[in-house]
Amino acid sequence: MSTLAEIATYLIRTLGSLYLLLVLLRFLFQLVRADFYNPISQFVAKATNPLLMPLRKIIPGLFGVDIAALVLALAIQWVLIQAVLVLAGFGIIYPLQAIGWALVGVVSMVLSIFFWALIISIIASWVAPFSHNPALILIRQLVEPVMAPFRKLIPPLGGIDITPIFAFMTLHVLNQYLVPALARAVNLPGIVPVGF
Numbered sequence: 001m002s003t004l005a006e007i008a009t010y011l012i013r014t015l016g017s018l019y020l021l022l023v024l025l026r027f028l029f030q031l032v033r034a035d036f037y038n039p040i041s042q043f044v045a046k047a048t049n050p051l052l053m054p055l056r057k058i059i060p061g062l063f064g065v066d067i068a069a070l071v072l073a074l075a076i077q078w079v080l081i082q083a084v085l086v087l088a089g090f091g092i093i094y095p096l097q098a099i100g101w102a103l104v105g106v107v108s109m110v111l112s113i114f115f116w117a118l119i120i121s122i123i124a125s126w127v128a129p130f131s132h133n134p135a136l137i138l139i140r141q142l143v144e145p146v147m148a149p150f151r152k153l154i155p156p157l158g159g160i161d162i163t164p165i166f167a168f169m170t171l172h173v174l175n176q177y178l179v180p181a182l183a184r185a186v187n188l189p190g191i192v193p194v195g196f
Contacts, residue, residue: 077102100186
């Protein structure tokens, strides 16, 4: 691959992954009913509206789930995959195969979002437990529905909440076994961008 193709690939992967992150955050914020008026939520909404609003006119939500955002996330990942493969000299691949690869990328990105949100939440609980920072508020709102089932099973021990350990273990199992199993099922090559 030439130097210009490598630079183009880097830019496409980076900018595409950032926009994919915004679309998935919008989907997850709506799914967990995070504060829509939070300034970060407003930024995410404004950044994703140009592509998402036209899509919502033809793809309605279902049971409170923003299906249009999921379709947009898959489409962005699909375009990223096609662009990277074209720049690498492989050309356009079969669209249905690329959709399977895009699904693996979206699942991987969602797991990464929860992993980093959980880490930030744990650190913030030690250094700024009562912070009203908009980012920390959103992170807590995002992580809380994931942590709730663990908290029902495992009560705090001596005032220490060990449920994040079990949440990390679950995320690790999903990342180590589910994502590779999905990747193998759709014959995902290593050159394809998946998540961050």
